[in-house]
Amino acid sequence: MQEKVEAQNILSMNSVEVLYDNVILAIKGVSVQVPKGEMIALLGSNGAGKSTTLKAISGLLKAERGRISRGEITFQGADITEALAQKRVEMGICHVIEGRRVFEHLTPDENLTAAAPRGMSRSTLNAEKDKIYAYFPRLAERKNSQAGYLSGGEQQMLAIGRALVTQPKLLMLDEPSLGLAPFLVEEIFGILQKINKDEGLSVLLVEQNALAALEIVSQGYLIENGRVVMHGTAEALKSNSDIQEFYLGGGETDFHNVKHYSRRKRWLS
Amino acid sequence: MDWVFLSELAINGALTGLLYSLFAIGLVLIYKASSVPNLAQGGLTMVGAYVVLALARDVGLPLWLAIPLAAVVMFGLGFGIERVALRRLAGRPVVMILMLTLGLDIFLRGTTLAIWGGTSRSMELGVSYDPLFLGDIFISRIHLVGAGVALALFVAFMLFFRTRTGIKLRAIADDYMASWSVGISVERGVGLSWALASVVAVAAGVIWGEIQGVDQALSLLLLKGLTVAVLGGLDSILGAVIAGIILGVVENVGADFLDPLVGGGSRELIVAAVLILTVMIRPHGLFGRHDIERV
Numbered sequence: 001m002q003e004k005v006e007a008q009n010i011l012s013m014n015s016v017e018v019l020y021d022n023v024i025l026a027i028k029g030v031s032v033q034v035p036k037g038e039m040i041a042l043l044g045s046n047g048a049g050k051s052t053t054l055k056a057i058s059g060l061l062k063a064e065r066g067r068i069s070r071g072e073i074t075f076q077g078a079d080i081t082e083a084l085a086q087k088r089v090e091m092g093i094c095h096v097i098e099g100r101r102v103f104e105h106l107t108p109d110e111n112l113t114a115a116a117p118r119g120m121s122r123s124t125l126n127a128e129k130d131k132i133y134a135y136f137p138r139l140a141e142r143k144n145s146q147a148g149y150l151s152g153g154e155q156q157m158l159a160i161g162r163a164l165v166t167q168p169k170l171l172m173l174d175e176p177s178l179g180l181a182p183f184l185v186e187e188i189f190g191i192l193q194k195i196n197k198d199e200g201l202s203v204l205l206v207e208q209n210a211l212a213a214l215e216i217v218s219q220g221y222l223i224e225n226g227r228v229v230m231h232g233t234a235e236a237l238k239s240n241s242d243i244q245e246f247y248l249g250g251g252e253t254d255f256h257n258v259k260h261y262s263r264r265k266r267w268l269s
Numbered sequence: 270m271d272w273v274f275l276s277e278l279a280i281n282g283a284l285t286g287l288l289y290s291l292f293a294i295g296l297v298l299i300y301k302a303s304s305v306p307n308l309a310q311g312g313l314t315m316v317g318a319y320v321v322l323a324l325a326r327d328v329g330l331p332l333w334l335a336i337p338l339a340a341v342v343m344f345g346l347g348f349g350i351e352r353v354a355l356r357r358l359a360g361r362p363v364v365m366i367l368m369l370t371l372g373l374d375i376f377l378r379g380t381t382l383a384i385w386g387g388t389s390r391s392m393e394l395g396v397s398y399d400p401l402f403l404g405d406i407f408i409s410r411i412h413l414v415g416a417g418v419a420l421a422l423f424v425a426f427m428l429f430f431r432t433r434t435g436i437k438l439r440a441i442a443d444d445y446m447a448s449w450s451v452g453i454s455v456e457r458g459v460g461l462s463w464a465l466a467s468v469v470a471v472a473a474g475v476i477w478g479e480i481q482g483v484d485q486a487l488s489l490l491l492l493k494g495l496t497v498a499v500l501g502g503l504d505s506i507l508g509a510v511i512a513g514i515i516l517g518v519v520e521n522v523g524a525d526f527l528d529p530l531v532g533g534g535s536r537e538l539i540v541a542a543v544l545i546l547t548v549m550i551r552p553h554g555l556f557g558r559h560d561i562e563r564v
Contacts, residue, residue, distance in 0.1 A: 060446065060449055060450060063446055063449055085450075089451060090452060094451065094452075096450070101446065103443040105442075105558055110436045110440075113436045114439075114448075114453065115453070117452060162451055163450075
């Protein structure tokens, strides 16, 4: 039974510890599973270790002199704990890093071209681009202007589109809602949901905006101080009093209907 | 005012300037991918010239074969420099990489001195030294050839940067981290930019070697090349070409006015003034990109 569950996870991260500069322990034994074709959220406040968790999965830790000191990460059954970032992209993990980070001096069209995997034929690339422009019509309108001058929402769309060109099986997004107006967050999350549904793309979403994230994901993990302190379905998390109090902004809690969660016990999980 | 003489100064200045551009294009290629001015570009140019001579004189190949072969050798050397030296410095402060290129320049100069000695050798391209007359204006043939090479390389690189590989190089120049995140091999891209700059160094080495002889002094071209690159904007190939022409004309015409007044040596002063004023007044040069700030 246990093995069957394992096989359904596209990504499995077990008790991973990350050190920066060999001294700073950024995450302390984080375990996260992403079931194939599902959307999963990592929630938590600033500095909790969400971004580090994504970088451990994508291999971008190395660029910031971080490393995985304990634990293992498997992707589609293969151990990728030590694999190079480039190799992981080839395997199908793409990480949309925080702050959009489009190639500002390139046009949106060139941004998409830049992400084309080695050996992708021109016709496949054009088909990928057409698909991305269909998901994000705003990008199609501005595909030949300079990417640095796009609006924040358009840049986020471009960052997601650029990741899609790599033909990922697991798309990881770091704070895509950051600094965007609520209607844009809704638009982008709606498109993510559509891509997830149409193509069976698995998504791991890091968000501070728990309210928006829990609307589209099936499960969520809550990370605090480098540890997973809570894990459950989106419904369970939404109705949890702590989550409501700290992350959803709801003040009133109905203690009769919600099981109280002892915060001290979290550290044992 | 003698207009014929003035235009002769201007035209020959522009041609010399394009030869500076030929050198500066190599600097721009590396700056575009690594955001570092390559202080070893002079050394590479000198080595490029020596390798051509080694293949032509020591091995005895004809020049038309020696030059492309030297380009291949230098292409490999450029990749090798990234693999052996630069890769370890990834993620370190830019000033460390800058110091590395300075060390590389000294190393290359020392190596050529050890192998081929310090006596100047001639390139003997076979370009005639008979003057070419355009109306009443005297033009140097080798400068004309060199300017043609510079313009050809300019066009070639403008086209290259529209290809998929060229776009990836520009992406690397824009954002390392984002490039890694979509699986672009930043290491290979930086290596490629060094390899291409080393090929440009062969072209510059051959032309400049023909003009002033092949010896360690070729590496001093860096000073004028860097001035041109800075004036053009460091990351713009078009800028390198236009700035080269500007510097060449200003230097040639200006020196003709100033030399009688100060008793010679004003060329260096003009180059220094252009470099310093550019940095003070327009740090991103004529065509350099500046970081986009959206309001």
